[in-house]
Amino acid sequence: MSKRGFFGHPGGLSTLFFTEMWERFSYYGMRAILILYMVAPLTEGGMGLPVSDAGAIQGTYSALVYLMTMVGGWFADKLLGLRRSVFWGGVLIMCGHISLAVRGAGTFYLGLLLVVLGTGLLKGNISAMVGQLYDRDDTRRDAGYSVYYMGVNLGGFLGPLVCGWFAQQPAFKALLGSWGFSPESAWHFGFGAAAVGMFLGLVQYSLARGRFPDEADRPLGIANQAEHRVAWRQFLIAVGAAAGAVLVTAGLHAGGAVTVSPVGFAGFVDVVLVAVTIGVFVWFFAAGQWTPEERTRLIVIVVLFLGATVFWAGFEQAASTLNLFADRNTANTIFGIPYPASWLQSVNSAFIIILAPVVGLVWLWLGRRNPSSPAKFAFGLLFLAAGYGLMIAASLLAGESGRVSPMWLIGCYFFQTIGELCLSPVGMSAMSTLAPARMQGLMMGVWFLAISIGNKVAGRVGGMYESLPLPSLFTANTAFVLVFAVGLALLVAPIRRLMARAS
Ligand code: PHE
Secondary structure: OOOOEEOOEEOHHHHHHHHHHHHHHHHHHHHHHHHHHHHOOHHHOOOOOOHHHHHHHHHHHHHHHHHHHHHHHHHHHHHHOHHHHHHHHHHHHHHHHHHHOOOOHHHHHHHHHHHHHHHHHHHHHHHHHHHHOOOOOOOOHHHHHHHHHHHHHHHHHHHHHHHHHHHHOHHHHHHHHHOOOOHHHHHHHHHHHHHHHHHHHHHHHHOOHHHOOHHHHOOOOOOOHHHHHHHHHHHHHHHHHHHHHHHHHHHHHHHOOOOOOHHHHHHHHHHHHHHHHHHHHHHHHHHOOOOHHHHHHHHHHHHHHHHHHHHHHHHHHHOOHHHHHHHHOEOOEEOOEEOOHHHHHHHHHHHHHHHHHHHHHHHHHHHHHOOOHHHHHHHHHHHHHHHHHHHHHHHHHHOOOOOEOOHHHHHHHHHHHHHHHHHHHHHHHHHHHHOOHHHHHHHHHHHHHHHHHHHHHHHHHHOOOOOOOHHHHHHHHHHHHHHHHHHHHHHHHHHHHHHHHHO
């Protein structure tokens, strides 16, 4: 391992910082233009989809991205180890964005699929690699994760600026025209920029191979060669089954027995997510011989799970509802100069970079009065609701098709970012503190399930942009989140008592 440091941290941290920065650059850069591309009319180079379809597709795509992190974790544990899984994940992501850069429905859906698979391999495993850089009792570990989180948000900040500029800025379209390209193809240059970002991340990652401990190269979840073979066999059977299912469905579709469509698939994924959630929680309650106290704690986990799901369902509408509001109802000029609507997708990351240290200081300053994690959940929801509250006013001001100052969205993202800083960093650990020891491993999956369902719902709600008056849409969001915030706030004291007993 290299001894050269990075802000007093192991050198490998700088590699992972920049790899994840470029990965998030590509993810959030592409996400910033995704729904706008889907709903843009064909004459403007878009897909001309109805908003409800675009929302359904966006939600399905991002839900599967986070659902796949569980499969990606299994893959690294049993088959390839962390370092290689992250590498191949990055390769798939890059290929996905290249596919999106080529116009066509086929390349579009193939691109989304590749980004889903690639992010599943990369996102969870790269954060596990951060942990591996430190010995068990190294006190720098938490600080290491904070530095890494800055990389995440630096990427989330730059991606929308770059990809959004290529996809939407009139100046670039004019440039395309003067080069003999059609200006409507600008979207695909935006997607291409995401691919270039992931490529740079991969180059930088490959050059730094020696910076990681040996464990990063071993699948740690298997004991010997025989187990490794069994795992590979299981994997190949699963891939074969998936390929078979795709072929059979394609055959039935071709024969006219069923009609397969992206929106139909979105409905199928709705059902899958509901079934998985019910399955997981039924299993929770039915499987073990829980003591009465453990049973009570499981109920609390269900409550926190619901809180987290509601939070992400509101928060992730940044990419759907709020992105559409930026595009259609916001006056996007700064000092009279127009900028792309997708640039507002950078605001959340910018606020994280600015506010994360501030919020950290507030918790320190509060010392013993530092709120418990369920209280932070309730605050997270409250701030999210406050953000949507602002949007009720903004949408009333905008009327049917008017445009309001970008300060409304910036204000909304300000509150939502504070909400994110309350809930996101403590979320998973709050749930695993309550969980009995034998189900710790599962809690990571449950946390990602909440994010996944949240993304799904966020897409669906964004799909209502045209069918509901905007003030009603934002009021519904505010009220829904507020109900959960208040409900959770009432449960803070009893949950705290339970958690105190748990630790
Ligand atoms: N924005 C952060 C990231 O992309 C945290 C986050 C993860 C938020 C997953 C929502 C869902 O890593």
